[in-house]
Amino acid sequence: MPLPDVVVNRSSPVPLYFQVAEQLERAIFEGKLAPGDRIANEVALAGDLGLSRPTMRQAIQLLVDKGMLVRKRGVGTQVVHPPIKRTVELTSLYDDLKRGGRQAETQVLDQQLVEADEVAASRLKVAEGSSVWKLDRLRTVDGEPLALMRNFVPAAISDLSHVDFTTTGLYEHFRAGGIHLRVAHQTISARRAETAEARLLGGRKGDPVLTMERTSFDDSGRAVEYGTHLYRPDLYAYETTLVDR
Amino acid sequence: MPLPDVVVNRSSPVPLYFQVAEQLERAIFEGKLAPGDRIANEVALAGDLGLSRPTMRQAIQLLVDKGMLVRKRGVGTQVVHPPIKRTVELTSLYDDLKRGGRQAETQVLDQQLVEADEVAASRLKVAEGSSVWKLDRLRTVDGEPLALMRNFVPAAISDLSHVDFTTTGLYEHFRAGGIHLRVAHQTISARRAETAEARLLGGRKGDPVLTMERTSFDDSGRAVEYGTHLYRPDLYAYETTLVDR
DNA sequence: CAGTGGTCTAGACCACAGT
DNA sequence: CTGTGGTCTAGACCACTGT
Missing domain, CATH: 1.10.10.10 (Winged helix-like DNA-binding domain superfamily/Winged helix DNA-binding domain)
Structure with missing residues (x-):
């Protein structure tokens, strides 16, 4: 039956x-x-x-x-479960939004090769001062600013110089280049927005923002990407399903 | 080799x-x-x-x-991984802190049987107005307020009337009663603290707080607990490791 | 007690990566 | 090509649950 x-x-x-x-x-x-x-x-x-x-x-x-x-x-x-939303997967926000059918747009604020500072170097397991791509993007959904994203990618992993990130997600670019993300470590917290951040996110200085820090590893165990993202908490929440094995 | x-x-x-x-x-x-x-x-x-x-x-x-x-x-x-901290598991914050060896204390602010409101009833899949335990606790670590936790437990699941939650975690109580948590659904975001919340957490009105909403299910698929927690973001961050299967 | 999932074996063939 | 993980079979015995 x-x-x-x-x-x-x-x-x-x-x-x-x-x-x-x-x-x-x-x-x-x-x-x-x-x-x-x-x-x-x-x-x-x-x-x-x-x-x-x-x-x-x-x-x-x-x-x-x-x-x-x-x-x-x-x-x-x-x-067990009511038909809730899909499980959190190892995808970027851009992919999430595209599948959600909402009108997502990305604005590239900065995209250049820089020397890795201490934090980025340690997260990406590269030498301090080595070449890494720095990518600053602003994500809007239905015209509203949603997220301010800063990512670092070792120059040795991928060349981002001719990639148009207004139409391509970072993870999408990796997949296209044969890089398969397998594991990501995330830390989520909150803080007050700085003046510049608040302006970009369409709020005021001191507004609460949800913060996410993430390092992703590919199927060779290499650190591929390190990012610090800010989300507007009135428009975004992080959902997870935990399972005890 | x-x-x-x-x-x-x-x-x-x-x-x-x-x-x-x-x-x-x-x-x-x-x-x-x-x-x-x-x-x-x-x-x-x-x-x-x-x-x-x-x-x-x-x-x-x-x-x-x-x-x-x-x-x-x-x-x-x-x-792949550097020896980072353990994976996020299906445990309560109390258990986490105990294992961390820090001096955690709990203050019970409220512990009584109430009628389920619309939100709690829908999360716990019980009828609106049915009996549920309401538990408000303040968690401090090394003397600093860390989290303000509100939990609801259907009266049919467990009797909390004679449990001393200053010494026992909620999950610990469930385990002792033969209830095994298996799945939890969480939503994490942020907002400004209300006046009363800020006072309890040792901050000021409008301070950013990390919010977590969670529903836990046991190994029979029953909704066992629904909670809304507030964390001080300067003292607490939520860590996860995601794996692409 | 009967019924269920939990664990384990000793093989097999296939798909993909790198040489 | 060789070596690797990915999938699959057809059984077996055990541990736990509820009657």
């Missing part, structure tokens, strides 16, 4: 466990599976779909890690 | 994959494995330890999910 209509396509290049996870996820978002509903046990599901149990487990585990399902030994697997 | 001295104890109740992951993690934290180092391939590691490859993979995957290792097909597995 608790068997959603899942079908797998064995000639597809998409992994079987991923196909299953995708369809279960859609069923949850569409409300076919409501929070509290129990799904069939792993062995039965695997049998029905003609999959091995480890493959079925992998599909379920993906959704458990996303916080959509919970498993309890001896009991079963249940749907 | 890139084989850290890992040993497994097959008579231990601790899962083999967990034993391996623990020892690799310790090797990274102790600097025996530095960022950029490559570890041996999965098949070799599994063979050396007398484990099957899936078990070895599970161990490595655990550390990949923590953001400590990155894998690249055709290349190998490398250490």
Whole structure:
């Protein structure tokens, strides 16, 4: 009974466990599976779909890690989450906004090669004084200033000299260059806006701003980007789903 | 060569994959494995330890999910992270501070049964007007006010009437009662402090405060707790490690 | 007790990266 | 080409939950 209509396509290049996870996820978002509903046990599901149990487990585990399902030994697997927004992923704000369908614009305030100061050098694990690109951008959504972003990228990682960041996100540029971001470390806090910051963000000096500091690493473990961003807290909030493993 | 001295104890109740992951993690934290180092391939590691490859993979995957290792097909597995702080886990601030060894104190400002308002009811998925515990606490560290926390717990979930929250954390109380938190959804932003809030946090009206709103679910998928917390941004920052899967 | 997820094995074939 | 991780199978036994 608790068997959603899942079908797998064995000639597809998409992994079987991923196909299953995708369809279960859609069923949850569409409300076919409501929070509290129990799904069939792993062995039965695997049998029905003609999959091995480890493959079925992998599909379920993906959704458990996303916080959509919970498993309890001896009991079963249940749907937890209401159809909330998607999980926080390793993407830039620009990508987020584009998918949200809102009218996002970017203004490049500064884009030049500079010598890394002590902080940027330590975060990027390069020598102090070495060449890094500095990129200052102002992001607006529907005409309202939303974020003021400063990023540093080691010159050895990528050449940003001829990139137009009014139309291309930083992460998008990395992907296009074959650089795959895998891990990011973030620190989020708040403070008062300085005069210049407030002017750019369309507020007044002393207004509260949400601050985010981030260092991203690629799949070779190299530090690729270090950024300090300011967000207008009336327009932006950071959402996360934490899962206890 | 890139084989850290890992040993497994097959008579231990601790899962083999967990034993391996623990020892690799310790090797990274102790600097025996530095960022950029490559570890041996999965098949070799599994063979050396007398484990099957899936078990070895599970161990490595655990550390990949923590953001400590990155894998690249055709290349190998490398250490990414500097020995930064532990990953954000599903714990309360109180637990965090206790482990940090700082002098944390809690003052209970209010602890009573109330009728759920619209927001609390919707977050906790209970009927508006139903009985929920309301708990207001002020957290200080080394004598400085750090956080002002308001939490709601459905009366049906737990009876908080005789709990002394000056000595017990909310999550600690849940664990003791056999309630296991599994998933939490958080929203973080910032705003200006109100007069009363500022007074309690030792600041002035209009000071910026970091805000966190959280709903936690247990392993049965029940909403167990809804909280709105205020933090002093000069004393507290929220750290996360994101991993692209 | 029966039913569930948690762990583990010993293989297999494939896709991709670098030489 | 070789070496690596990515996926998948078809079983097995154990630990925990609820009746």
